[in-house]
Amino acid sequence: MGYQGKIYATNPKGGEILGLPVYRSLREIPGPVDHVVSCIPAEETLQLLEECREVGARVLQLFTAGFAETGEPDRIELQRKLVEMARRSNIRILGPNCMGIYCPKSRISFCLNYPQEAGPIGLISQSGSNTTYIIRSAVVRGLRFSKAISYGNACDIDECDLLDYLADDGETKVIAAYVEGTSDAQRLRQVLTRAASIKPVVIYKGGYTEGGTRAASSHTGALAGADAVWDGLLKQVGAIRVHTVDEMVDMLVALLRMKPPRGLNTCAVGNGGGASLLATDELERAGLRLPPIPPHIRERLKELIPLAGSMIRNPFDASPLLGAEQARLLDTAGMSGWEDALREARFLRGDKGIGDFMAALDDWPELDSVILHYSVDSLPGTIRDWVLATGAGPMIVAAKECHLPVAATVHFIANEDSWLPSLKVQKLCIEAGFPLFLSMRGVARAIRRLIEFNESHPELLKSLREEMASG
């Protein structure tokens, strides 16, 4: 990733790899060694730890697996011995059974395609596969990370140490944690209470069902604990609990990119009648409310949208209006110019089009938020990126003038023929500064949680938004 420090390759066979000389042991390395990453078999890690002690390394990171997580008595004993020896030698162990560290600022990564750009999320995860997926999913949605640590069995450095560190880390504005269990519930409570009083903490406790709890102990040897206990703990400390990796990414998107709505009243604006109904059901199922449109607002909207092919209620199927704006954009800027035109466009109040539509929503006193959605595979024609971008684009750009909090959802993506073209619309949403979601269920649950979190911790969200605004 462009790491600027020294990297030493070590293998008993010696030789050369990727242009680097391979040393036969840590002892042969000519310079000081701070951090050792191990991919050797578990049985040989005690010997490696001894070498670490000799060269004065501070941390041994064990990608190596095959310890307590196997449930085998000899492997549990091996892990115990390793920790005992590390403590005596004043060496910290990360893992075993982990992917290690992603820190874009230091150009350290365990994955080839993570961005070099840093951001506000500090992530810890007891699972390497969840780390990989969470980061890639979040990046698509415009999010970036201060650091991410996959910490596996947590035999020495554990969730408490890491949460404690991220609580004080100035580069981390939001903490996200995938945790399978803890060996010290009391300390975890203390650490979480402190962390969650400083910045928002989003937690996914993996293995919360009966089978999941058993699985957690098999995955990382975690003392998983009953779900009700975790639920009580997380509520008490003020952490935001999610139940899947996708919900975690959705929640991070909402926290970092959405102005918290004052209340539960929302409206859905998009294309497709069926998609609008599904949107409504998902939003109301998550506890949001779609109030009926007041007559005077409806009268204003009726002047903007033809009756045929639209739904001028709440949800709004604004298809004909979106179609008219699309035609206007393509007519004036043409196939070669629409992209620039859209980037420079402003759809202001008084335009007798989508600008006035958004203005009417802003004048609806009961409304607390606006949810834009664009359903890609609602369209019966061939899905092309310019069709989607000119169709959804004016709505997205016009919504930038809204005073109400706005979220954007690009959904109904059926296959690869729609996924790729939809990227341009996704990018428009991110560039407009909106939180981008990829399912109605996702946006609904995230907004509901954001509202609840804002009610319980208004000061945290306020300072988060101030910090994000100041760069």
Next chain:
Amino acid sequence: MGYQGKIYATNPKGGEILGLPVYRSLREIPGPVDHVVSCIPAEETLQLLEECREVGARVLQLFTAGFAETGEPDRIELQRKLVEMARRSNIRILGPNCMGIYCPKSRISFCLNYPQEAGPIGLISQSGSNTTYIIRSAVVRGLRFSKAISYGNACDIDECDLLDYLADDGETKVIAAYVEGTSDAQRLRQVLTRAASIKPVVIYKGGYTEGGTRAASSHTGALAGADAVWDGLLKQVGAIRVHTVDEMVDMLVALLRMKPPRGLNTCAVGNGGGASLLATDELERAGLRLPPIPPHIRERLKELIPLAGSMIRNPFDASPLLGAEQARLLDTAGMSGWEDALREARFLRGDKGIGDFMAALDDWPELDSVILHYSVDSLPGTIRDWVLATGAGPMIVAAKECHLPVAATVHFIANEDSWLPSLKVQKLCIEAGFPLFLSMRGVARAIRRLIEFNESHPELLKSLREEMASG
């Protein structure tokens, strides 16, 4: 789509379109006219209906919208008049506000890229956008349709007529319906009772929340009705109820491609510890059970999978075994030959590898099903199609020897860089004859419903499977 009958274009301006002469009215058309598709403004449809009567057309299909669904008194009256006039003229109306008919056998479609190949699903949908999305999503999963009808406002031909028709249609083995409401609950009950006694019926009642119910009346003018009433009705008649379009596709996949498990005990086999935990939580949350592995089965598996990097419990993280099979495949067949080798491969019992793994699962008496899953963005390297296909492929091919019902899930797809390469694995699952799912939540809920449906209607599933097997 290659329609073999005569197509006449009509527009008052005349001229030519796509090489077809354009007639100025229906009266000018030289041959008989059976079916008229209208895209003209609502105000002119009464005049069009009069022309239909004159030329002896049987059906007027109205893509035209702007009728009762607008809630405007004059538009409600226009729809009423149209129906009255059609009844007097013995003409049936499909719609208004609908996409119409997809019938691959007759080469009729309202969408450019629907497959010409027909299949067992008869779909009716009150929403055009849901029709489009459901069909495209189902096609990706290997499903095909006998016919699909988007029927909009249902002012004349309604859900009862269509369900009645599909119940008797020999080409339709499973009925799927997206319904927003009904104007004749008693007839719907009769029709559904009959249809659901002949073949499985899957129903998504759109607009089941309070806001959704209001939205349904705005979308298609449907008399939506309270959710509890619908729930009672659908239970009573024995229909399978789903709550989103994705759930509908998942359910169709399960019905048409999965042998119904005898009971709730399942096991998850795949890659990635975090992904396995998430799988467990989703499966148990849906009411399935992941029983702990019996010691004698675990001993057998320990001889096949190295301890490090695996979870030899339930769920199974079989990563090291999958890696070993991948290496074996690539070593023997090479980069140019692995695809053919995989297609011809059989991983049989006694192979000391993935074949023996599957055999051990078959010998686990409590087990009722096997759920394979491959989590794409668990992999820290660059996602390439050959990496995924050789990684998941041997597991998929070996599972074909299982006696237990098998489902396959390709999930943890974070972005377009993983979506495209994952298609090869998706294809392998479909070719192996397995039901393919794209989320753990999806597979979990569909299997649970399949088990329940098999308990209540074993004879329907039995005859469905027999019909599907006989082609």
